[in-house]
Amino acid sequence: MSPEHRRLIWVIGAGGLLGSEVVTAARTRGVEVFSPGPIRWADPADARHDLTRAAADFMARAEGREWQLAWCAGVGVTGTSTEQLDAEVSVFRATLDALTEHGADSRGAVFLASSAGGVYAGSSGAPFDEFSEPRPLAPYGHAKLALETLLRDWSTRTGANVLVGRIANLYGPGQDLSKSQGLISHVCKAQLRREPILIYVPLDTVRNYLFAPDCAQMVVVGLTSLQAQARTQPSQQWLKVMAGPDATSISFVLAELQRILKRKPLVVHGSSATSRFQASDLRLRSRVLPHLDQLAATSMPIGMKRTLDGLRVALNRGYLV
CATH class of the missing domain: 3.40.50.720 (NAD(P)-binding Rossmann-like Domain)
Incomplete structure (x- = not known):
């Protein structure tokens, strides 16, 4: 063996x-x-x-x-x-x-x-x-x-x-949405439920x-x-x-979400005591x-689509509160 x-x-x-x-x-x-x-x-x-x-x-x-x-x-x-x-x-x-x-x-x-x-x-x-x-x-x-x-x-x-x-x-699908992290999963959830997306940092904040x-x-x-x-x-x-492989701004994430769902997200800018801990450029x-590195092969559009699909299933089954 x-x-x-x-x-x-x-x-x-x-x-x-x-x-x-x-x-x-x-x-x-x-x-x-x-x-x-x-x-x-x-x-x-x-x-x-x-x-x-x-x-x-x-x-x-x-x-x-x-x-x-x-x-x-x-x-x-x-x-x-x-x-x-x-x-x-x-x-x-x-x-x-x-x-x-x-x-x-x-x-x-x-x-x-x-x-x-x-x-x-x-x-x-x-x-x-x-x-x-x-x-x-x-x-x-x-x-x-x-x-x-x-x-x-x-x-x-x-x-x-x-x-x-x-x-x-x-x-990705299955993220714990009770935690205040995971931008992509949270904005996908808000968009599916047609809720405002609360953003605490500038839209040009860059992340991988x-x-x-x-x-x-x-x-x-x-x-x-x-x-x-x-x-x-x-x-x-x-x-x-x-x-x-690619660093992406929050603006791009929101634009990609709009492209996939054919619906413009409603963004609300807020403030948080933890915002001071967030770097604007974290490439x-x-x-x-x-x-x-070759294993990081899923593009963001495909990954977001799979995340949305997973959240949609959870929403339809009543798992999202």
Whole structure:
């Protein structure tokens, strides 16, 4: 049996936008998916308990073969409080500690979903890449850097391999619309429901976007590439900016939405305390692992159409409130 089919992956946050797509991508490539019981995320102490217990089961299942963990969890957004973010960091730390306790070593590879928007919000010299200096403005960005540091230090101690993905604005069907992030999904929802679209930043604000299924392919292929190299050079620590190839303004997003639905969106400009944390120019590019960039193949018009189709189904079934 090939190493690909012997590999085991645990996707933490498997019910979310990215995590669910990573599960699909892994299964498509023949990777066995570890599925523990539900994690009680509402209380950090409960989450630590559940993840610690699941880590023991996971490492027992992974004995003698290569294993992967994809951390796609997290409810934090730009305006999340420091207290909530500190709790997320503590849960992540506890999970890494549990992996160490149960034998994490160089056969393992861990992916961390970080945020390009969070860590580069105050940086200068766009477009930003893996060699740009991170300068977070909000506690959210600082928390993402804290997670990255924890993971690198853990890799140094255990010999396990790590891939940090600083991800652009992610979008796609199934996004959690209760969170105040995900511009494309939110404007699509508002347009379908014929509601005003509330925008808190200038329309010339520029971002890179990434369709979630494409990002998931980058994660799964990236972990596979990481482990292939680690067989001869262990303790790999990779950083990758994961973004679509083209930076796009909010004006373009709205114009594309109008083109698809044949209806002009109603835009209302508002103000928010978190607007000061939003950079006007957050163009991204990647200078490493170019084979992963080829997987960001879904154009924005096609990605928006698929997002709209998914939201339309959810709306018709009464899932959107």
